[in-house]
Amino acid sequence: MPVTTQEAEPRVIRSHTQEAAEVPAVLRIQRLSVSYHASDRRASGPAVDEVSLEVKEGQIVALVGESGSGKSTLAQAVPGLLDPRKHRAEGEIWLDGTDLRRLSARELRRYRGSRVAMIFQDPVNALNPVLTIGRQLTETIRRHGKGQGAGAKKLAVDQLRRAGLPDPETLLRKFPFQLSGGMCQRVMIAIALASGAKLLIADEPTTALDVTVQAQILHELDRLRRETGMGILLITHDLGVVAEIADEVYVMKGGRIVESGNVFEIFAHPRHAYTRELLESR
Numbered sequence: 001m002p003v004t005t006q007e008a009e010p011r012v013i014r015s016h017t018q019e020a021a022e023v024p025a026v027l028r029i030q031r032l033s034v035s036y037h038a039s040d041r042r043a044s045g046p047a048v049d050e051v052s053l054e055v056k057e058g059q060i061v062a063l064v065g066e067s068g069s070g071k072s073t074l075a076q077a078v079p080g081l082l083d084p085r086k087h088r089a090e091g092e093i094w095l096d097g098t099d100l101r102r103l104s105a106r107e108l109r110r111y112r113g114s115r116v117a118m119i120f121q122d123p124v125n126a127l128n129p130v131l132t133i134g135r136q137l138t139e140t141i142r143r144h145g146k147g148q149g150a151g152a153k154k155l156a157v158d159q160l161r162r163a164g165l166p167d168p169e170t171l172l173r174k175f176p177f178q179l180s181g182g183m184c185q186r187v188m189i190a191i192a193l194a195s196g197a198k199l200l201i202a203d204e205p206t207t208a209l210d211v212t213v214q215a216q217i218l219h220e221l222d223r224l225r226r227e228t229g230m231g232i233l234l235i236t237h238d239l240g241v242v243a244e245i246a247d248e249v250y251v252m253k254g255g256r257i258v259e260s261g262n263v264f265e266i267f268a269h270p271r272h273a274y275t276r277e278l279l280e281s282r
């Protein structure tokens with residue numbers, strides 16, 4: 001009789017070799033257009049032009065393209081961070097069965113931070129300079145009803161450790177200016193983890209950091225999406241990193257997606273001339 005072994009279901013949701021067909025989407029953007037108002041416009045035409053895009057659970061989706069192609073506009077439109085007085089948007093942004101485009105400013109604020117987290121190029125300034133790291137983390141934890149008092153503090157320590165920061169207890173008492181850029185970005189990641197967001201939008205999260213730290217942070221994101229199932233929309237100029245950690249790639253030019261697909265296919269057989277140029281220029 002054959003021996004049957006019972007293996008535990010792996011917690012890891014997927015790696016970029018698996019088919020993602022049945023994995024639910026954490027973000028689905030449909031025909032999103034964003035135009036800045038004429039007085040502010042620095043270029044003709046919409047900054048984002050009928051873009052459709054999907055991020056599934058546990059996936060890293062890379063958004064690449066030249067400067068001014070509309071990547072940051074797209075990234076900021078998702079959590080509703082664009083100034084409503086300065087732009088006009090059309091289309092749908094589905095997150096967890098809700099079209100964010102239909103929410104009021106107040107409802108959007110509640111979504112932001114609890115369902116979708118963002119990390120930016122400049123982690124030092126993204127943190128509040130006058131509050132300790134501990135205070136900023138426990139604030140997030142409390143606000144999202146994840147814990148109070150000692151419970152919140154313990155969770156804060158856990159998340160800092162998870163984000164790869166050594167000696168989290170000491171770190172709780174420090175202020176952002178006492179930390180390196182890389183450490184601040186890890187704190188931002190810990191805050192995103194503490195909020196329990198299922199989607200993380202990372203807009204060039206390592207551009208301002210030392211070269212040696214850049215790869216570490218990106219590999220941290222790669223590890224965390226495996227551990228938590230968080231979906232990540234990653235904007236980066238580093239095509240080497242894209243090849244290494246992304247599942248899907250969207251190539252943007254002049255506000256439009258000119259090519260998208262599985263990372264292996266795009267890198268092996270870029271169809272669009274612009275994608276070939278991008279690959280050759282690295």
Ligand SMILES: Nc1ncnc2c1ncn2[C@@H]1O[C@H](COP(=O)(O)OP(=O)(O)OP(=O)(O)O)[C@@H](O)[C@H]1O
Binds near residue numbers: 036043065070073
């Ligand atoms: N606040 C703004 N007001 C008016 N126009 C803007 C604003 N922000 C961006 N734009 C314009 O929208 C277009 C897209 O810019 P965006 O910053 O989204 O590009 P990007 O792909 O993120 O570029 P980069 O790689 O340099 O960060 C550009 O033409 C830019 O000049």
Ligand code: NI
Binds near residue numbers: 071072073
């Ligand atoms: Ni940008």
